[in-house]
Amino acid sequence: MSMDPKKKTVVQAVSLVVFMGALAWASVPFYDWFCRVTGFGGVTNVSDVANEEILDETIIVRFDASKDHEMPWEFKPMVREIEMRIGETGLVFYEAYNPTDRPIAGSASYNVAPYQAGFFFNKIQCFCFEEQVLQPGERVEMPVTFYVDPEIVTDRDAKYTREITLSYTFYEIDLPEEARQASLVQPAETNNN
Template structure:
C-alpha cells in the first residue's frame, strides 16, 4: 500500500512539472500576441502606409540600441533623436557592423517607452520585421519608417507624452541554410598561390 501511494505521488509531481513547463512555454507566444494586439508593454503597431492626418503638435522620438550579451555585432542608431509632427512619417537609420571573421545572423526585438505610447507608435517598414545576416566585415544601414498616430492626443494617459523612445535589442539566431551554404562554399574554395 505504501509503495502504491509513493508511485501516485511521483506521478502527480511529474504531472505538475510537465504542466508548469507547458504553461511556461506557451506563455511567451501568448504574451507576445497579447502585446501586439493591445500595444501593452510598449509594443508598437504596424501600418501599410503613413497617416492621413498630420497635426501641428510635435513629439520627440529618441532612438536606443543594445545587443544581447556575447552578440558579435556593433549596433547603434545613426541619430539620437528627431522631432516631428504627430502623424508625420519619420525615417530613421540604425547601423550594424560585423567585425568578426564569420557570418552572423541576427534578429531585433523592439520596445517603446513610455508604455502608454506603444499603441500609438506605428511602423510602416522596419529591419526588425525580418532576420538580418551580415558577412564578415560587412557594415549596413538599416531603415525604420514610422509615425505617431494622431489618436494619441485624445488618449487619457498617452496625451501627456512628449517624448517617445524606440529601443532595439539585437540577438544572434541560427544562420539560414542558404547563408550556411555560402559560408561553407567560401571556405571550400581553393586559395590562389603565387608561384613566382
C-alpha cells in the same frame, strides 16, 4: 458507483497537471496577443501604409541601440533623436557592422517607452521584421519607417507623452542554411601550370 479515493486523487492530480501545462503552453501566445492589442510592454503596431492625418503638435522620438553581450557586431542609431509632427512619417537608420572574420546572423527585439505610447507607435518598414546577416567586415544602414498615431493626443493615459524612445537589442542567431552554405564555398583556384 463511486470511484476509489486514491484513484480519484490521481485523476484530479493528473487533470491539474494537464490543465497547468495547457495554461503554460497558451501563456506566451496570449501574452503576445495582449501586448500587441494594448501596446503593453512597449510593443508597437505594424502598418502597411503611412498615416494621412498630420497634426501641428510635435513629439520627440529618441533612438536607442544595444546588443546581447555575446553579439560581436557594432550597432548604433545614426541619429539619436528627431522632433516630428504627430502623424507624420519618419525615416531613420541604424548602422550595424560585423568586425569579425565570419558571417554573423542577428535578430533584433524592440521596445517603446513609455509603454502606453507603444499602442500608438506604428512601424511601416523595419529591419527588425527580418533576420539580418552581415558578412565579415560588412557595414550596413538599416531603415525604420514609422509614424505616431494622432489618436495619442486623445488617449486618457498617453496624451501627456511628449517623448518616445524606440529601443532595439540585437542577438546573434544561427546562420540561415543558405548563408551557412555560401560561407562554405571557397573560390576556385586557377592552375597556370
